[in-house]
Structure formats: C-alpha cells, structure tokens
Amino acid sequence: MDKAIVIENLSKMYKNNRGIQEINLEINKGEIFGFLGPNGAGKTTTMKVMVGLMKADKGDVKINGFSIINNYEKAMNEVGCIIENVNPFPYLTAYENMQLCGRFKKEVNRIRIDECLEITRIIKYKNEKIKNYSLGMKQRLGIAMAILSNPKIIILDEPFNGLDVEGMVEMRELIICLSQKHKTTFFISSHLIHDIELTCDKVGILYNGKLVGVDSTHNILKNYSSLENYYLSEVDLNADY
Numbered sequence: 001m002d003k004a005i006v007i008e009n010l011s012k013m014y015k016n017n018r019g020i021q022e023i024n025l026e027i028n029k030g031e032i033f034g035f036l037g038p039n040g041a042g043k044t045t046t047m048k049v050m051v052g053l054m055k056a057d058k059g060d061v062k063i064n065g066f067s068i069i070n071n072y073e074k075a076m077n078e079v080g081c082i083i084e085n086v087n088p089f090p091y092l093t094a095y096e097n098m099q100l101c102g103r104f105k106k107e108v109n110r111i112r113i114d115e116c117l118e119i120t121r122i123i124k125y126k127n128e129k130i131k132n133y134s135l136g137m138k139q140r141l142g143i144a145m146a147i148l149s150n151p152k153i154i155i156l157d158e159p160f161n162g163l164d165v166e167g168m169v170e171m172r173e174l175i176i177c178l179s180q181k182h183k184t185t186f187f188i189s190s191h192l193i194h195d196i197e198l199t200c201d202k203v204g205i206l207y208n209g210k211l212v213g214v215d216s217t218h219n220i221l222k223n224y225s226s227l228e229n230y231y232l233s234e235v236d237l238n239a240d241y
C-alpha cells in the first residue's frame with residue numbers, strides 16, 4: 001500500500017451553501033502535498049473532515065488504507081496535525097505544554113520532547129511561558145507538538161502563516177528534511193504560492209470548494225513558467241462567470 005491518503009468524493013456543505021464538493025485526491029507515502037487555494041476556498045473544511053473534527057455529508061477519507069468513518073482510531077494512529085490555530089496553554093512553558101500533549105503516549109519522554117523542541121529550534125525557550133512567545137514561536141511549538149509521537153503523516157493548516165522570512169525558510173527546510181529523512185507524508189494547506197512551489201512535490205488547487213487541478217510540481221514547472229501561472233490558468237478555466 002503506497003497511498004498515505006485517499007480522499008473519495010468528499011463533500012461537506014454548510015447551511016449557507018459554502019463548503020467543499022466532490023473532492024477526489026490521492027497522496028503517496030513520503031509525498032509533500034500542497035493544498036493551495038484562496039481564503040474561503042474550503043481548505044480548512046477539508047482538513048477538519050480528514051481528521052474527524054467534522055463529519056462529511058458524503059464521501060470518505062482513507063488514511064493508510066483505513067477509513068476515517070469505519071476505522072477512525074486506526075486511520076488516525078500515525079497522524080499528527082495542526083488545524084487552524086495552535087492553542088497552547090499560555091501560562092505553561094513550552095516543555096510543560098509538550099508534556100501535556102504527550103501524556104497518553106508511552107513513547108513520549110523527556111528525551112523525545114527535547115528532540116522535537118530542538119528540531120523546531122525552540123529548545124532555548126523551552127522553559128519560557130507561552131504568553132511570552134511570538135506568533136512564529138507558537139507555530140514552531142505547534143509543529144513540535146504535531147511531530148511528538150513520530151507520526152508518519154503530518155497535516156498542517158497554513159504552517160507558513162505568521163512566520164518571518166527566516167522562519168518560512170526554516171519551516172520549508174524542516175518539512176523537506178522530515179520528509180527525506182523519515183519518509184513522512186505531508187498534507188499542507190496554504191495560500192502562499194511561492195512557499196508551496198519550493199516545498200511540495202505535488203500540488204492541488206482548491207477553488208470555490210472544488211479541486212480544479214492536481215499535478216506534480218515537476219510537471220507543472222515543465223509546462224508553466226511558475227506555479228502562479230498554473231494556478232491562474234486553472235482558476236481561470238474553472239471560474240463561474
């Protein structure tokens with residue numbers, strides 16, 4: 001089984017008729033997938049459904065071959081995620097937040113916590129309370145939490161948000177490094193085309209709740225001068241005038 005994530009006919013409509021429709025998508029193990037779309041396209045909705053924070057109206061998601069509907073625990077067994085904002089406890093330190101996050105996982109100990117804080121480069125601030133953290137530091141803590149139990153699949157909603165230039169470069173390096181070293185699969189949403197182009201092996205474009213294009217970054221850049229041009233052409237082809 002080389003598919004890490006398979007999304008089948010996934011639909012979720014809110015009462016106001018916004019949401020996502022008939023999403024079909026396959027992500028191979030070890031791939032870094034970029035889910036690109038403007039504000040309101042439906043990225044967060046898709047990810048919430050994928051990790052069981054919300055129920056789909058129709059369709060299913062299989063993670064490592066396990067359906068999130070029929071086999072939720074097994075499906076989520078190797079998944080780490082950050083959906084929407086990271087909300088660590090402000091009056092606890094980073095280390096204490098990590099302890100809390102890993103309290104039910106027997107493989108998580110002091111060494112593993114330090115390792116994750118080291119990888120995300122916040123080890124220096126591990127004993128500082130989160131209320132004194134900047135947005136970028138909180139993002140890093142979020143990643144540290146997401147990788148704590150060594151998940152094989154990491155789902156990140158807008159991981160580049162709130163980061164400065166150096167932070168973005170480091171976040172890209174961190175994702176690529178984890179994918180190469182541990183064959184970790186990533187599903188990353190973003191509206192930042194440049195970061196997706198530099199980070200992801202495969203890109204899917206979500207527009208008005210529909211997946212309007214999916215291809216490997218390699219193919220896209222063979223046929224278009226930039227991911228931005230591909231994005232604009234796919235959106236143009238599918239716009240409702």
Ligand SMILES: Nc1ncnc2c1ncn2[C@@H]1O[C@H](COP(=O)(O)OP(=O)(O)OP(=O)(O)O)[C@@H](O)[C@H]1O
Pocket residue numbers: 014015016018019037038039040041042043044045046191
């Ligand atoms: N709970 C809700 N009730 C009604 N409509 C909602 C709800 N949550 C989201 N929506 C609407 O569904 C659409 C998709 O929202 P979603 O948050 O999934 O988009 P997104 O691509 O993640 O956007 P952003 O990049 O701004 O976070 C938007 O039009 C939004 O207004």
